[in-house]
Amino acid sequence: MLLGDRDYFTVTEINREVKAILDQNYRSVRVVGEISNFRRHSSGHLYFTLKDAESQLKGMCFRGDAGRVDFDLADGIKVLVSGRLTVYEPYGQYQIVASRIEKAGVGELEQAFRALKDKLEKEGLFDPEHKQPLPAYPFKLAVVTSPTGAAVHDVISTVARRWPCAELLLFPVRVQGESAAGEIVRALERLPEVPDLELIIVGRGGGSLEDLWAFNEEAVARAIYQCPVPVISAVGHETDFTIADFVADVRAATPTMAAEIAVPELADVLENLERMQATLTQRMRGAVDLYKVRLRELLRSYALGQVRGKIERYLQAHDYAMDNLQRRISEVVRTGRVALTHAMTRLQGLDATAILGRGYSICADFETGAVISSAARAAEIRDMRVTFKDGSVLSEVKEKLDGKQ
Amino acid sequence: MASNKGKFEEAMEKLEGIVAELESGDFSLDESMKKFEQGLKLGNVCKGMLEKAEEKIKLLVENEDGGLEQKEAPDEF
Numbered sequence: 001m002l003l004g005d006r007d008y009f010t011v012t013e014i015n016r017e018v019k020a021i022l023d024q025n026y027r028s029v030r031v032v033g034e035i036s037n038f039r040r041h042s043s044g045h046l047y048f049t050l051k052d053a054e055s056q057l058k059g060m061c062f063r064g065d066a067g068r069v070d071f072d073l074a075d076g077i078k079v080l081v082s083g084r085l086t087v088y089e090p091y092g093q094y095q096i097v098a099s100r101i102e103k104a105g106v107g108e109l110e111q112a113f114r115a116l117k118d119k120l121e122k123e124g125l126f127d128p129e130h131k132q133p134l135p136a137y138p139f140k141l142a143v144v145t146s147p148t149g150a151a152v153h154d155v156i157s158t159v160a161r162r163w164p165c166a167e168l169l170l171f172p173v174r175v176q177g178e179s180a181a182g183e184i185v186r187a188l189e190r191l192p193e194v195p196d197l198e199l200i201i202v203g204r205g206g207g208s209l210e211d212l213w214a215f216n217e218e219a220v221a222r223a224i225y226q227c228p229v230p231v232i233s234a235v236g237h238e239t240d241f242t243i244a245d246f247v248a249d250v251r252a253a254t255p256t257m258a259a260e261i262a263v264p265e266l267a268d269v270l271e272n273l274e275r276m277q278a279t280l281t282q283r284m285r286g287a288v289d290l291y292k293v294r295l296r297e298l299l300r301s302y303a304l305g306q307v308r309g310k311i312e313r314y315l316q317a318h319d320y321a322m323d324n325l326q327r328r329i330s331e332v333v334r335t336g337r338v339a340l341t342h343a344m345t346r347l348q349g350l351d352a353t354a355i356l357g358r359g360y361s362i363c364a365d366f367e368t369g370a371v372i373s374s375a376a377r378a379a380e381i382r383d384m385r386v387t388f389k390d391g392s393v394l395s396e397v398k399e400k401l402d403g404k405q
Numbered sequence: 406m407a408s409n410k411g412k413f414e415e416a417m418e419k420l421e422g423i424v425a426e427l428e429s430g431d432f433s434l435d436e437s438m439k440k441f442e443q444g445l446k447l448g449n450v451c452k453g454m455l456e457k458a459e460e461k462i463k464l465l466v467e468n469e470d471g472g473l474e475q476k477e478a479p480d481e482f
Contacts, residue, residue, distance in 0.1 A: 137413045139454075142465070156462060165454070167461045170478060190473055194465070196410040266455060273417075273448050276424045280444040283427040287437040 012089070019087035022094060026085035031057065031096060032104055035077050040066075046073065050081060050096065058095035059083075069101045078104040109209050113216050116243055120218070125225050126246045132230040134250060134262070137269070138198040140167045141262055142229075144187040147172035151205045151234070151255035158259035163266050169194065175204035180214035188223040188231070200227065201258045202244065203234030215242035224248055234258030356389035363387075366394060375400055413454050420447040 009017070033050030040046055044063030049056050059081060061069070073079075083098040120126065141159070145151045152170060159168055171191060173183035184202065191200055202224070204212070214220060215235045224231050224247045233248035234255040245251040252258035356362070363372045366383035378384065379400035386395050423444040427437065462478040 135411075135414065137417070139410060139413065147464075160462075165456075167463070169463050169465050169475065171465045186467075190467065191465075193473055198410055270452065270455065273420075273451055276420055277445055277448040279424050280427060280441050280448075283424075284437060284441040287432070287434055287441075291434050 011092070015087055015089045015092045018094070019089060022085045022087055029083065029085060029096065031081045031083075033057065033079065033081070035073060035079055036075050038073055038075050040073075046098075046101075048073070050079075058088075058093055059098055060095060061098040061101060065099050065101075071103050073101065080104045109213065109216075113209075113243070116216065116218055116221070117246065120221055120243065120247065125221060130225070132249045134230050134232070135198045137264060138166060138262060140169070140194070140196050141199040141201065142169040142171055142191050142194065142197055144171045144173055144184060144191070144200060144202040145204055145255070146175045149175065149205050151175075151203055154255040155201055155234075155259045158256050159263055162260070163263035165266065166263055169197070176207070176211050176214060181217040181220050184214060185219050185223040188220075188227045192228050197229050199262055200229050200231045201234055201252075201255070201262055202231055202248070203252070203255050203258060204236070205255065206236035206240055212236055212240060212242055215244040217243075220244055221247045232258045232262055356387065361386050361388050413451060416447050416451050416454075420444055420451065423447070 031050060033052050035048050036051055036056075037049040038046070039048065044066060046061040046066045046069075048059050048061075050059050051057070061083075080102045081096060081098045082100040082102075083096050085094060085096055087094045124130070143152060143155050145155070147170060156168060156170075159166055169191075171187040173187050174180045175184070188200070188202065191197060204215070206212075212235055215233070221243045224233070224244055230249045232250045232252050233242070233244045234252040234257065235242045235244055237254060241251075250261055252261050363378060364370060364385045364387070365372060365381055366385045367381075369385070372378045372381070372384065378397050382397055384395050384397055385392050423440050426432075427440055427444070432440065463475045464478045466474045466476055468474045
């Protein structure tokens with residue numbers, strides 16, 4: 001029996017069918033093998049072939065996941081690949097799409113680390129919901145670390161520089177060796193007894209995986225998890241991650257950074273305070289100004305305008321009155337002065353009466369009343385009052401005569 | 406010295422609240438004045454707390470009775 005074209009899969013169809021089967025049934029596989037034909041595409045995706053003694057499997061890793069590979073991939077390296085199987089339809093080629101690539105054949109410690117990390121992660125010890133918020137302005141904090149290492153010095157000097165108003169408690173512990181984990185746990189159990197303690201920094205400087213091991217112990221992880229006071233972990237350098245880092249409320253890359261996260265910069269806080277107070281003052285001024293404007297508007301309004309007119313009239317009247325008063329004062333002063341001059345003249349005249357009786361007379365300026373005692377002065381004026389013993393006459397100066405007669 | 410735990414943060418938050426209120430709200434001159442005074446006071450309280458407290462480093466030691474003892478830290482810290 002011959003089959004028609006319709007009874008055949010097209011190439012696309014069969015590839016699509018196989019792809020569907022793989023996509024559905026191999027969503028999560030783990031494959032161990034050796035890398036070969038490794039290529040990093042300019043797009044950032046990784047392409048490689050996994051092989052063992054007898055077989056090969058094409059593989060690729062998208063850029064996002066490739067970024068999480070924490071070692072240098074190269075041909076010949078034995079790796080553990082986690083991912084899904086699928087078919088790249090254009091080539092009809094099945095492959096593994098890796099979501100995680102790890103180095104195979106790692107040491108016991110690293111395996112223990114992974115196992116514990118997986119276990120605690122499943123238990124929810126790393127859940128973001130469990131993370132406690134850090135206090136914004138801690139005034140009392142504690143450091144759990146070795147009293148002799150660089151870490152304690154880094155934390156103390158950083159806190160002292162940024163936030164000198166804080167009280168810093170040092171809980172000395174060993175950070176490596178057999179007893180380290182137990183001492184760290186003890187510190188984390190005891191510290192919450194300290195009244196008003198707001199924050200704990202636990203950590204140490206960098207070192208080998210063995211050196212940092214105490215911070216990968218389950219007991220330490222649980223003590224951090226259970227600590228009612230927020231905990232910042234600060235273990236090693238930027239690249240060292242420990243279980244403690246995952247459980248802590250905040251992970252700091254280094255002890256110095258832990259201190260920087262823990263406390264604010266005093267200068268910044270003070271500046272913020274100043275700025276807020278300045279804003280308040282400015283707002284207050286604004287409010288006062290606003291009311292001034294409103295008041296002015298009210299004054300301009302009709303009803304008040306009536307009263308204002310009256311006030312203005314009163315003010316004007318007052319001004320007139322003041323002017324009048326001023327004028328009268330001036331007048332009084334001036335009149336007084338004239339009267340005084342007359343009085344003076346009269347006094348001088350009185351003195352002179354005795355002499356007048358003997359035939360002498362007194363000449364004075366008719367206008368000012370000033371006594372004239374020289375011919376030269378007399379020649380300068382016209383009208384002259386000449387006073388005799390029984391009265392005076394108005395006389396006119398005609399001319400000055402030569403000689404002394 | 407009384408504990409500063411939370412007090413400073415509380416005062417800061419209140420102050421921030423008052424600033425925000427005055428910035429957005431339209432209050433009577435009297436209310437504004439009250440808020441302004443309260444804000445200035447809070448700011449000064451905060452500043453006072455920052456100035457009063459001084460750097461203190463203490464060593465925590467477990468004594469024989471199992472109590473926690475605070476000792477002055479040696480000079481090298």
